Amino acid sequence: MAKLENQVALITGAGSGQGAAAARLFASEGASVVVADVNIETGKEVTNELIKSGAAAAFALCDVSDATQVQAAVQLASEKFGRLDVLYNNAGLWFSAQGNYRPGFTDAPSPLLEENIWDRTIDVNLKGTYLGCKYAIPEMRKVGGGVIINVSSIAALRVGSGASDAYTAAKGGVAAMTRTLAVFHAPEKIRCNCIFPGAIMTPLAGPFTDEYVRAVEGHVPLGRWGQPEDIAKMALFLASDDSSWITGAFFVVDGGYTAV
Numbered sequence: 001m002a003k004l005e006n007q008v009a010l011i012t013g014a015g016s017g018q019g020a021a022a023a024r025l026f027a028s029e030g031a032s033v034v035v036a037d038v039n040i041e042t043g044k045e046v047t048n049e050l051i052k053s054g055a056a057a058a059f060a061l062c063d064v065s066d067a068t069q070v071q072a073a074v075q076l077a078s079e080k081f082g083r084l085d086v087l088y089n090n091a092g093l094w095f096s097a098q099g100n101y102r103p104g105f106t107d108a109p110s111p112l113l114e115e116n117i118w119d120r121t122i123d124v125n126l127k128g129t130y131l132g133c134k135y136a137i138p139e140m141r142k143v144g145g146g147v148i149i150n151v152s153s154i155a156a157l158r159v160g161s162g163a164s165d166a167y168t169a170a171k172g173g174v175a176a177m178t179r180t181l182a183v184f185h186a187p188e189k190i191r192c193n194c195i196f197p198g199a200i201m202t203p204l205a206g207p208f209t210d211e212y213v214r215a216v217e218g219h220v221p222l223g224r225w226g227q228p229e230d231i232a233k234m235a236l237f238l239a240s241d242d243s244s245w246i247t248g249a250f251f252v253v254d255g256g257y258t259a260v
């Protein structure tokens, strides 16, 4: 039997990268998927692809930092598919400097970090996670339980080549919040776990100059960048009953980067 048969999953940031890979994998395992993204073009593209493959899918135009839009995405799941079982808080952004620091445009160590970058980074990565939980948990209660998958980053565990104080703080907050969510909602049979992706080859981690690609590979004991599917497989494990006795836990998926 498929691992997510009769399950409904809402995946934020599902128009690209890890979210899109999870949308495909969850759908192939029987889930109905709400593809939520602020990017209407890519979000619709992934949704149409899923529908063409025979899956049940719907697109929600959703900026996760906007309470009304997050509420509407959750509503779409229950109105269109009758329930909500899985919330994958995957949407995120990183104003990467990549050796090209620009005040007001890139993340940075605090003395160089402008407030607009701090605010947007926290709003999307951290507040977006809170809003997802705020509106999804009441729907999960209606069906007697559910699963929340949060997305932190190895940036919350180890300092990389460039300090991004806003991104690090947001992802650290997501990790800490995972534990309070897990403990508080365990009696309601709502599980909540957190994935810490390493360097994954998606638009967020670019631009991919040859030098940058090789430098990162050199820091990864398994010798390669992660692909979105590497994370989607972990997300599927956490969404399914295979992880039915796991909550409040942290899963680092990084090719060994943080073990060094």
Ligand SMILES: NC(=O)c1ccc[n+]([C@@H]2O[C@H](COP(=O)([O-])OP(=O)(O)OC[C@H]3O[C@@H](n4cnc5c(N)ncnc54)[C@H](O)[C@@H]3O)[C@@H](O)[C@H]2O)c1
Binding pocket: 012, 013, 014, 015, 016, 017, 018, 019, 036, 037, 038, 039, 042, 062, 063, 064, 065, 090, 091, 092, 093, 094, 124, 151, 152, 153, 154, 155, 196, 197, 198, 199, 200, 201, 202, 203, 204, 205, 228
């Ligand atoms: N790529 C990496 O190396 C890496 C490493 C660690 C953690 N992460 C985290 O993984 C998650 C997925 O990122 P990815 O690597 O797939 O990147 P990506 O850029 O391929 O995808 C991110 C998606 O989120 C969407 N998004 C951005 N802002 C949004 C908003 N306000 N509301 C709704 N959607 C929004 C984008 O449109 C995009 O579709 C993010 O939370 C990211 O921080 C990525």
